[in-house]
Amino acid sequence: MSEPQHQSNEAKKGPKAAGTPGARIRIAIFGVLLAVGLVWGGVKLFHSFSYVETDNAQIEGDVFPVIPRVAGKVIEVSAKDNQTVAKGDTLFKLDPADFEIRRNIAEAALTNARAAVSAARAQISAAGATQTKLDADLRRSRNLQRQDVISQAELDAVTAGATASSAQHAAAGDQYEAALAQVKLREAELKNAELQLSWTTVTAPSAGRVSKKNVEPGQYVTPGQQLIAIVGSGDLWLVANFKETQLEHMRPGQPVTIHVDAFPGKEFKGHVESISAGTGAHFTLLPPDNASGNFVKVTQRVPVKIVFDKRPAEPLAAGMNVIAEVKVK
Numbered sequence: 001m002s003e004p005q006h007q008s009n010e011a012k013k014g015p016k017a018a019g020t021p022g023a024r025i026r027i028a029i030f031g032v033l034l035a036v037g038l039v040w041g042g043v044k045l046f047h048s049f050s051y052v053e054t055d056n057a058q059i060e061g062d063v064f065p066v067i068p069r070v071a072g073k074v075i076e077v078s079a080k081d082n083q084t085v086a087k088g089d090t091l092f093k094l095d096p097a098d099f100e101i102r103r104n105i106a107e108a109a110l111t112n113a114r115a116a117v118s119a120a121r122a123q124i125s126a127a128g129a130t131q132t133k134l135d136a137d138l139r140r141s142r143n144l145q146r147q148d149v150i151s152q153a154e155l156d157a158v159t160a161g162a163t164a165s166s167a168q169h170a171a172a173g174d175q176y177e178a179a180l181a182q183v184k185l186r187e188a189e190l191k192n193a194e195l196q197l198s199w200t201t202v203t204a205p206s207a208g209r210v211s212k213k214n215v216e217p218g219q220y221v222t223p224g225q226q227l228i229a230i231v232g233s234g235d236l237w238l239v240a241n242f243k244e245t246q247l248e249h250m251r252p253g254q255p256v257t258i259h260v261d262a263f264p265g266k267e268f269k270g271h272v273e274s275i276s277a278g279t280g281a282h283f284t285l286l287p288p289d290n291a292s293g294n295f296v297k298v299t300q301r302v303p304v305k306i307v308f309d310k311r312p313a314e315p316l317a318a319g320m321n322v323i324a325e326v327k328v329k
Contacts, residue, residue, distance in 0.1 A: 062232030
């Protein structure tokens with residue numbers, strides 16, 4: 001009797017337990033989560049049909065290397081790390097003493113060359129005057145010789161003198177031209193010396209911010225040695241490396257949504273400006289050679305340049321990581 005009665009009581013409690021408030025709450029929460037999941041999945045599915053995205057993207061900007069054009073010892077450094085500079089601002093100076101001496105030597109050589117021009121001009125005048133006199137003597141001697149007043153030998157002597165005078169006048173003219181050429185040469189040498197002297201003051205090639213400073217007073221530098229990089233203050237852009245399988249519907253001009261890792265929650269707008277004519281791997285130092293050895297197919301990435309629709313107010317920096325979403329449909 002007791003066993004059947006116990007089972008009957010349990011059967012009565014079952015339906016009631018299933019309808020308790022706690023069970024209904026759990027079912028409702030599960031239903032809400034399921035609905036949210038379905039909506040989220042639907043949104044993501046729709047998004048995947050309309051957008052392609054990549055997190056293999058960085059902000060890029062113009063970087064101007066600061067390289068000395070002459071060798072010398074650094075005597076002064078004005079640039080500071082991360083300093084904002086304008087185009088033409090002095091960054092550092094080299095010892096100008098050697099270059100000032102070269103300029104002074106070039107100035108002295110130019111002065112001598114100009115003096116040589118004056119002397120050659122005077123020689124031309126003297127030779128011209130002598131030739132004029134001897135030409136007149138020659139004409140008179142010819143008349144006298146025709147009248148048998150002077151001998152043929154005397155006429156020959158006057159003729160030789162006139163001829164020599166003419167040659168001297170021509171030589172003076174050649175010396176004058178040579179002196180002028182020397183002046184031009186010395187002027188060029190002076191200009192070069194002054195130019196090299198001006199290069200001892202190294203200035204910013206563009207407006208921007210000082211980065212990667214590697215110069216200190218007392219350091220000896222040589223031409224071609226990069227000492228500072230100036231990150232330009234002009235426009236910034238993105239280079240997003242999309243998989244080749246994502247490019248089927250991508251075209252220049254398509255809108256882009258940009259998320260910068262440094263500013264979570266902020267959304268920037270841009271558009272596709274251009275798509276590279278080659279993959280990133282194709283322009284590496286050692287591009288892959290698919291014609292040799294074993295071939296393994298690897299999905300390639302193609303750089304895509306994306307520009308901001310308007311310049312961001314946030315202090316974005318070159319090299320920052322971003323996520324780029326391109327609306328292709």
